Amino acid sequence: MLEQKLEALKGIFAQMDRAIIAYSGGIDSTLVAKVAYDVLGDRALAVTAESPSLLPEDLEDAKIQALQIGIRHQVIETHEMENPNYTANPVNRCYFCKSELHDTLKPLALSLGYPYVVDGVNADDLKDYRPGIQAAKERGARSPLAEVGITKMEVREISKFLGLPWWDKPAQPCLSSRFPYGEEITIAKLQRVGRAELYLRKLGWQNLRVRSTGDTAKIELASEQIKEFVLTTDLPQLVTAFQELGFIYVTLDLEGYRSGKLNQVLDPEIRNNNTPSQLMMS
Structure with missing residues (x-):
């Protein structure tokens, strides 16, 4: 079953000419980056948003993991802290965070000639209140893990199967x-x-x-x-x-x-x- 889902995940990227991965360094987006690189090679680009909501140590981890995978990696700055709708911390705060992220990623993708932006949303994320998911979808981003139906536990199992040393890395959201x-x-x-x-x-x-x-x-x-x-x-x-x-x-x-x-x-x-x-x- 897991191998079938992994093949389905690869199949999604096989249909893409080039793709940017919204890559936080977390276990989900790192698996997406790994599979994207395995299928697309240098036509895959991992992009990490640097902001005050990300520890510098976690950014360094993201850089190290990208280097181990082999995928090209770029760091950009996002400015969600300049948006009062975000800093007021309403129940849909995540919507404004992901809006800022994808409003930055989409122009970057267009300028570099990448037709797709993908993220690390998994099937379990769809069961919780995640307003940021809607913000990403409104901007045309795709969620290959969720599309295939891969859960958080399966992300770890597939990562372990692929030999990724961080397969049991704790979740570290914003x-x-x-x-x-x-x-x-x-x-x-x-x-x-x-x-x-x-x-x-x-x-x-x-x-x-x-x-x-x-x-x-x-x-x-x-x-x-x-x-x-x-x-x-x-x-x-x-x-x-x-x-x-x-x-x-x-x-x-x-x-x-x-x-x-x-x-x-x-x-x-x-x-x-x-x-x-x-x-x-x-």
């Missing part, structure tokens, strides 16, 4: 996703939460989030790791480190990490707004 809707996003806040997560990653914790509400940092870890974290971490030292970053209070979420947790406050009609029939290619 840092703006760490703030509750309605709280203004600033560069200083993004840097603060990014540094806090990097601190924990350096301690060996990988699948995590640091949610930021006002001056409070809330650490989310996999539920099965919470006990070990409490017993093995120098908590006073951690609190001091977080306070040096600018937080006043440091808490631990006892439920544990869960993707899309901030969306649970949304009305069900909003959360269920992503319908596959609207988002898949006909």
Whole structure:
């Protein structure tokens, strides 16, 4: 089944003459970049958007992975922080982020002679509230993983099958996703939460989030790791480190990490707004 989906993914790129991949360095877009390169070679170009919502360390990871794959890689700047519709952090914040991204990628693609822009949206993404998906579709972007029906777990399995060493890399979405809707996003806040997560990653914790509400940092870890974290971490030292970053209070979420947790406050009609029939290619 996985090999069939991989062949179907290759088939999509075989129908493209040239393609730009919206490449964040995450596991999804990296798999898309790998398959695109395997099929198109130098006619595939991975493009990463550099902005305050991306940690410099994650940008470096993206560069290293692109180099290992062999795909040509270009870094561009996006300016979503200049859009008050984005910084106000409404429930559809992601729409404005992806609008900025694809309003930058589409002219680049046209100027370089690339007829397609593709992203790393997978089949599971269609089940969550992701307004950015609609922004990408409005601008003509395609989502090969979703078109084939490849889930997040299958992305990892296919990546492992292809020998990609980062197949189990934790998901690392935009840092703006760490703030509750309605709280203004600033560069200083993004840097603060990014540094806090990097601190924990350096301690060996990988699948995590640091949610930021006002001056409070809330650490989310996999539920099965919470006990070990409490017993093995120098908590006073951690609190001091977080306070040096600018937080006043440091808490631990006892439920544990869960993707899309901030969306649970949304009305069900909003959360269920992503319908596959609207988002898949006909």
